Amino acid sequence: MNKKRSQENQDRQARLAAIQAQQRAGERKRSALIFGGIGAVILAIIIAVTLVIVNQVQVNRDREAAAAEPIQDVQEFPDVTFNHVEAPVQYEQSPPVGGDHNPVWTNCGVYTEPIPNENSVHSMEHGAVWVTYNPDIGQAEIDKLTDLVGSRSYVLLSPFPGLDSPVAASAWGLQLKVDSADDERLTTFLDKYIQGEQTREPGAACSGGLTPAGRAS
Missing domain, CATH: 1.20.5 (Single alpha-helices involved in coiled-coils or other helix-helix interfaces)
Known part of the structure; x- marks a missing residue:
């Protein structure tokens, strides 16, 4: 058991x-x-x-x-002046690409209203690129330009009433006009000329100046 x-x-x-x-x-x-x-x-x-x-x-x-x-169709204006003046300036180019300008620069950023030429030219002297557009291009194109600028520093974006092309990108002594915000040359222009070799005062600020009405970012 x-x-x-x-x-x-x-x-x-x-x-x-x-x-x-x-x-x-x-x-x-x-x-x-x-x-x-x-x-x-x-x-x-x-x-x-x-x-x-x-x-x-x-x-x-x-x-x-x-x-x-070299970027195709970029116009060069090598002989622009650069004096500080208080009075309004009649620029030869539209939008301006340089010349006499206000002692105070425009703070870089995105603007939904036109900004002063004289102050914005000073920003370009500091190495900024100014992207302008005809207000009639439509919101979809404006949104694309806003995305293109993104969070880049040393860029101005604003409407420019009377602009003879849909979009223009301007740096000191340089300008590119295009028909669409999708034009790949805009990106190349920004890459090449933000604080590029054309900059008269490299490293100078694009903040601490004038903030006109209509700043979005």
């Missing part, structure tokens, strides 16, 4: 050990699946981030290469 009970106990222990071994194997399998899944997700994230970085590096290289080349 005792022998039979002993055998039964051994059998139960064997079955229990088998069940426990099976459970441990299942747990190891689940852990492997969980950690394998986590590893796959992490790997996918690493690959995605790497692709984004590589793509952005290539985009930056392409933009730098484009900015290093």
